[in-house]
Amino acid sequence: MEFLYDLPAIGYVFQFIGWLIGVLPIIAPxxxxxxxxxxxxxxxxxxxxxxxxINIGIEGMMLTAAFVAWWTASLSAQLVPSTAFGPxxxxxxxxxxLAAAIGAAMLVSLVHAWLSITVRxxxxxxxxxxxxxxxxxxxxxxxLISQTxxxxxxxxxxxxxxxxxxxxxxxxxLIDAFLDQGPIGLGLIIGIVVMQILLFRxxxxxxxxxxxxxxxxxxxxxxxxxxxxxxxxxxxxVFAGLAGAYxxxxxxxxxxxxxxxxxxxxxxxxxxxxxWTPLGLMGASLLFTASEGIQRAVxxxxxxxxxxxxxxxxxxxxxxxxxxxxxxxxxxxxxxxSIGPAAVGQPYVREKRERRRTTVPAxxxxxxxA
Amino acid sequence: MRKHxxxxxxxxxxxxxxxxxxxxxxxxxxxxxxxxxxxKAPETPAPTAAAPGSSDLKIGLxxxxxxLDDRNFNQYSWExxxxxAEIIGAAEPSNIVTTASSDYAANIQSFVDQDYNIIxxxxxxxxxxxxxxxxxxxxxxxxxxxxxxxxxxxxAGAGLANYESLIFSEAQAGYLAGIVAAxxxxxxxxxxxxxxxxxxxxxxxxxxxxxxxxxxxxxVKVHIKYISDDLGVAFNDPTTGKSFTDQFRQQNAKVDVIxxxxxxxxxxxxxxxxxxxxxxxxxxxxxxxxxPESAECIVTSAEKKLTLxxxxxxxxxxxxxxxxxxxxYSATNDGIGLAPFYQFADLITDDIQSKIDAAFDGMAAxxxxxxxxxxxxxxxxxxxxx
Numbered sequence: 109m110e111f112l113y114d115l116p117a118i119g120y121v122f123q124f125i126g127w128l129i130g131v132l133p134i135i136a137p138x139x140x141x142x143x144x145x146x147x148x149x150x151x152x153x154x155x156x157x158x159x160x161x162i163n164i165g166i167e168g169m170m171l172t173a174a175f176v177a178w179w180t181a182s183l184s185a186q187l188v189p190s191t192a193f194g195p196x197x198x199x200x201x202x203x204x205x206l207a208a209a210i211g212a213a214m215l216v217s218l219v220h221a222w223l224s225i226t227v228r229x230x231x232x233x234x235x236x237x238x239x240x241x242x243x244x245x246x247x248x249x250x251x252l253i254s255q256t257x258x259x260x261x262x263x264x265x266x267x268x269x270x271x272x273x274x275x276x277x278x279x280x281x282l283i284d285a286f287l288d289q290g291p292i293g294l295g296l297i298i299g300i301v302v303m304q305i306l307l308f309r310x311x312x313x314x315x316x317x318x319x320x321x322x323x324x325x326x327x328x329x330x331x332x333x334x335x336x337x338x339x340x341x342x343x344x345x346v347f348a349g350l351a352g353a354y355x356x357x358x359x360x361x362x363x364x365x366x367x368x369x370x371x372x373x374x375x376x377x378x379x380x381x382x383x384w385t386p387l388g389l390m391g392a393s394l395l396f397t398a399s400e401g402i403q404r405a406v407x408x409x410x411x412x413x414x415x416x417x418x419x420x421x422x423x424x425x426x427x428x429x430x431x432x433x434x435x436x437x438x439x440x441x442x443x444x445x446s447i448g449p450a451a452v453g454q455p456y457v458r459e460k461r462e463r464r465r466t467t468v469p470a471x472x473x474x475x476x477x478a
Numbered sequence: 479m480r481k482h483x484x485x486x487x488x489x490x491x492x493x494x495x496x497x498x499x500x501x502x503x504x505x506x507x508x509x510x511x512x513x514x515x516x517x518k519a520p521e522t523p524a525p526t527a528a529a530p531g532s533s534d535l536k537i538g539l540x541x542x543x544x545x546l547d548d549r550n551f552n553q554y555s556w557e558x559x560x561x562x563a564e565i566i567g568a569a570e571p572s573n574i575v576t577t578a579s580s581d582y583a584a585n586i587q588s589f590v591d592q593d594y595n596i597i598x599x600x601x602x603x604x605x606x607x608x609x610x611x612x613x614x615x616x617x618x619x620x621x622x623x624x625x626x627x628x629x630x631x632x633x634a635g636a637g638l639a640n641y642e643s644l645i646f647s648e649a650q651a652g653y654l655a656g657i658v659a660a661x662x663x664x665x666x667x668x669x670x671x672x673x674x675x676x677x678x679x680x681x682x683x684x685x686x687x688x689x690x691x692x693x694x695x696x697x698v699k700v701h702i703k704y705i706s707d708d709l710g711v712a713f714n715d716p717t718t719g720k721s722f723t724d725q726f727r728q729q730n731a732k733v734d735v736i737x738x739x740x741x742x743x744x745x746x747x748x749x750x751x752x753x754x755x756x757x758x759x760x761x762x763x764x765x766x767x768x769x770p771e772s773a774e775c776i777v778t779s780a781e782k783k784l785t786l787x788x789x790x791x792x793x794x795x796x797x798x799x800x801x802x803x804x805x806x807y808s809a810t811n812d813g814i815g816l817a818p819f820y821q822f823a824d825l826i827t828d829d830i831q832s833k834i835d836a837a838f839d840g841m842a843a844x845x846x847x848x849x850x851x852x853x854x855x856x857x858x859x860x861x862x863x864x
Contacts, residue, residue: 138725
């Protein structure tokens with residue numbers, strides 16, 4: 109193998125790959141952990157956009173959920189016994205916090221659904237309002253309660269896999285990174301697989317895709333477009349709630365105003381980059397956090413020789429911008445095209461059929477419309 | 479027939495989870511932390527009622543965004559104002575808790591309008607508003623906590639007789655922290671994790687820390703890593719702080735002491751320290767008290783003595799000789815130091831304590847330079863770290 113490293117020019121590529129193979133198993137848990145809130149956020153966007161609703165309020169939903177999870181968990185730790193039981197260091201306050209976070213995000217989603225489906229407000233504006241409102245309300249409440257802040261309720265712990273599994277050759281590190289997580293982190297792995305199957309293999313998936321691509325057609329075969337959209341947007345809230353709760357009761361154990369710090373928007377980029385499929389968006393989330401992880405790995409332990417000097421000389425901002433650069437390239441259609449659901453962003457107006465009946469005599473049926 | 483592929487899948491996974499949970503193993507940790515037991519933060523003695531009427535100065539304090547009892551800048555500055563009032567025998571000070579950074583100027587102005595004589599503003603962020611108010615109201619004395627006055631930038635306040643800025647020698651405080659770190663490290667590898675290498679106090683803390691550590695053990699390996707140049711990420715993103723430190727620990731498993739210099743992002747650094755069960759050192763204030771989630775692992779903090787600095791400033795005004803310009807707090811005037819060691823007190827042997835005391839005295843006398851070789855501390859360019 110050594111001779112590959114000594115090849116002119118291309119040798120550096122092999123050196124880089126060799127270094128990556130060495131370092132990736134070590135940093136993989138961090139990369140996966142950082143991808144969890146982004147993956148869940150993107151899954152929230154997926155539920156919305158696949159059924160035809162744009163949601164740029166993921167950031168605000170996450171922030172709200174992060175605050176509610178942390179606050180209700182610490183508050184209930186004062187009221188109910190907080191002894192840990194079972195796996196994950198699970199305790200009653202943490203479960204209450206998790207449930208409250210999901211509930212809060214579903215509530216915000218309900219508002220978004222009402223504004224964008226029933227009221228037919230501009231969906232971008234609805235999402236923007238949610239983002240601005242979340243920053244304000246969580247910041248304000250955090251100020252109010254931090255006077256008497258109860259101590260944190262702690263956080264969910266990793267599963268703690270036996271070393272017989274994590275020490276397996278070749279795949280041990282993958283098992284360690286993906287499965288040795290807390291309940292929310294594992295929930296994402298399950299959620300991604302289940303949603304992927306449901307989207308392409310279930311009646312619900314077919315209907316959701318129909319509603320997102322061509323709601324009029326869906327309505328004509330008896331699908332209640334409005335109900336379908338409501339349901340999916342609110343289920344999306346569950347995922348945003350999990351993303352937020354992950355930040356304050358699983359990965360960390362404290363809340364900080366504006367702590368989501370753009371992760372909701374990175375989630376949107378992951379959704380687009382992943383071409384609106386669960387597996388795709390998960391891969392995109394991992395790619396984004398891996399680029400950050402590799403940037404840090406270069407700083408914490410660069411490869412030796414000229415390659416290390418070269419990697420260290422690249423400004424860290426370049427690595428930081430990489431995910432967005434890739435997203436722009438994908439959007440521009442250079443690396444295969446990424447086309448979203450056709451009806452995304454358009455409020456569905458049921459009366460359309462009534463109106464069309466009056467105008468139909470003038471023009472033939474629009475069968476080819478897509 | 480309806481398909482339910484998800485149900486079967488989830489059932490299998492649930493079963494797997496139960497099996498695995500039965501054979502749980504705890505993650506690897508260095509086990510250096512200790513339960514806090516019944517240790518308590520030292521109570522600041524409640525100021526006794528001031529001798530009424532001995533001074534008719536009215537003292538007001540404007541906090542930075544946050545709360546008055548934040549166990550951080552606001553609280554310790556407020557305690558300084560209380561103590562200062564007590565010293566000069568003035569009435570109990572008033573305070574305005576700022577809720578949004580857009581209100582700084584208005585909050586200061588409301589004290590001016592009510593004819594307050596001394597106005598304390600807490601934090602670097604209030605510098606501009608304080609300078610403007612000091613310029614407009616030459617009869618009112620302003621005390622700015624952690625606000626540096628430079629002649630040539632936006633804080634061009636040097637020259638005003640009624641505006642004093644309290645600045646602290648971060649390099650010296652970091653030096654003391656470095657002595658503790660190198661003395662406690664079993665592996666000979668310690669680290670400082672800073673928010674951003676472009677912010678002078680952060681770089682000075684880190685470089686002082688490096689010198690302090692090397693003064694105890696010349697062979698100690700000191701890692702200095704900065705999280706981001708994006709200040710939101712650098713100082714207000716605990717999630718990134720934790721994930722950064724997690725990865726740092728994964729790649730540098732020997733490091734067993736980490737000094738955080740990253741504000742709220744640093745709370746995430748301390749959470750990671752807590753998970754790895756290694757020693758953590760806090761910054762600016764006694765973080766054992768301000769971040770109870772991580773107190774089990776916080777051996778000490780590099781402290782700025784805010785209470786002392788503020789009460790000094792008020793006392794000087796009461797004594798008829800108000801200070802102006804940048805007023806420096808360092809080892810010379812007990813303006814910096816280390817927080818208590820709490821549950822770790824027995825680890826600080828007499829030998830370590832004497833090294834800390836010697837360094838403190840040396841810095842006070844000027845014989846120990848936390849920034850040597852000169853220029854190691856902030857020199858106007860971004861610090862690349864080590």
